[in-house]
Amino acid sequence: MLTIPPLITETERELLQNLIANAKRILICGHRGPDGDAVGSALGWADYLKRLGKETVVMMPNPFPDFLRWLPGIQDITFYMRHETEATQAIKNCDLVFCLDFNALHRLMEMGDVIAAHNAPRVIIDHHLNPDRNAAALTISHPQMCSTCEVVLRLLLQLGGYEDMGNRAAAALYTGMMTDTGGFTYNSNSPEIYQLISLLLAKGIDKDKIYRNVFNTYSESRLRLTGYILYKKLDFYQDRRASIFTLTRSEMTRFNFIRGDAEGLVNMPLQVKGMRLSISLREDTERDVVRVSLRSVDDFPCNKMAEEFFNGGGHLNASGGELPFPLSEAVKTAERAIEAYAHLL
Ligand code: 5GP
Numbered sequence: 525m526l527t528i529p530p531l532i533t534e535t536e537r538e539l540l541q542n543l544i545a546n547a548k549r550i551l552i553c554g555h556r557g558p559d560g561d562a563v564g565s566a567l568g569w570a571d572y573l574k575r576l577g578k579e580t581v582v583m584m585p586n587p588f589p590d591f592l593r594w595l596p597g598i599q600d601i602t603f604y605m606r607h608e609t610e611a612t613q614a615i616k617n618c619d620l621v622f623c624l625d626f627n628a629l630h631r632l633m634e635m636g637d638v639i640a641a642h643n644a645p646r647v648i649i650d651h652h653l654n655p656d657r658n659a660a661a662l663t664i665s666h667p668q669m670c671s672t673c674e675v676v677l678r679l680l681l682q683l684g685g686y687e688d689m690g691n692r693a694a695a696a697l698y699t700g701m702m703t704d705t706g707g708f709t710y711n712s713n714s715p716e717i718y719q720l721i722s723l724l725l726a727k728g729i730d731k732d733k734i735y736r737n738v739f740n741t742y743s744e745s746r747l748r749l750t751g752y753i754l755y756k757k758l759d760f761y762q763d764r765r766a767s768i769f770t771l772t773r774s775e776m777t778r779f780n781f782i783r784g785d786a787e788g789l790v791n792m793p794l795q796v797k798g799m800r801l802s803i804s805l806r807e808d809t810e811r812d813v814v815r816v817s818l819r820s821v822d823d824f825p826c827n828k829m830a831e832e833f834f835n836g837g838g839h840l841n842a843s844g845g846e847l848p849f850p851l852s853e854a855v856k857t858a859e860r861a862i863e864a865y866a867h868l869l
């Protein structure tokens with residue numbers, strides 16, 4: 525029988541518990557373009573802090589995708605970009621900051637500048653490579669873990685926060701583990717993950733329903749958008765080992781695009797035999813930039829390509845970034861990136 529080992533050292537545990545004990549109002553934040561893991565880990569961690577009697581504020585730079593709307597407690601999240609003045613004040617009123625599912629403050633955009641200028645101590649809880657340890661009093665970083673939700677659950681087990689955890693927090697943590705692994709189809713070979721899932725199931729979560737809530741609640745027009753992209757917009761390169769597709773704002777309008785509708789599209793070209801790398805280039809709906817998503821299989825390093833060509837980063841098989849120029853230029857950059865990495869394809 526496997527057992528879940530402690531996540532942090534005794535010294536770190538003491539530091540963390542002291543930071544929490546000395547705080548009254550605690551800010552919990554997730555990255556721009558929050559995904560299931562950012563939102564799930566923030567809600568799961570906030571639930572624990574609330575059970576300790578803390579006042580909590582959960583804040584993200586901008587809204588989450590529509591397919592997470594069903595998550596219990598999600599309506600309490602504040603979006604910095606929608607209410608900058610109030611959000612800035614709320615940040616200044618907090619005396620401890622948790623940074624979940626990101627490794628450096630710049631991933632919060634302007635919200636990160638406000639937090640950097642505020643003198644409350646910060647704690648990073650994350651699973652991305654190369655955390656900015658200088659940005660935090662304590663860094664709990666585990667890149668080998670499938671999700672920040674996994675890190676949070678292990679932390680709760682160690683701190684004694686599991687016993688009283690309810691169904692809602694368990695659902696939030698399961699959601700992040702599920703979304704960051706594509707429904708446990710990648711980055712999910714650690715046996716301990718399934719023990720952790722078992723602990724969440726013991727809280728009465730309906731994992732099949734969670735799967736449907738996240739992956740099978742799209743609109744008809746999203747399904748047609750998928751067909752359109754695969755039929756009309758997908759170009760293959762390097763003997764079908766890499767692909768690029770683009771998505772413009774006007775196409776989004778045509779297909780009644782709502783936040784989250786692009787999720788998962790970038791994985792689809794990898795269904796073709798022999799494919800190693802998929803790149804999606806999407807016009808941002810809020811700013812004049814092109815959002816880049818990269819997905820790969822096996823050892824192709826998306827994160828290196830994202831850093832080198834797309835002002836971004838991420839994980840080995842899933843990374844992202846952005847380019848500050850028009851889509852046509854972005855395509856040229858992506859083609860250059862594929863050319864430069866041809867030897868790894
Ligand atoms: P997605 O393609 O779903 O937007 O992002 C996939 C992964 O890439 C994220 O989980 C995150 O780790 C990373 N990522 C996405 N966008 C950025 C970015 O702009 N900068 C960095 N450093 N990482 C990103």
Ligand code: MN
Pocket residue numbers: 561562625651670671672704
């Ligand atoms: Mn994550």
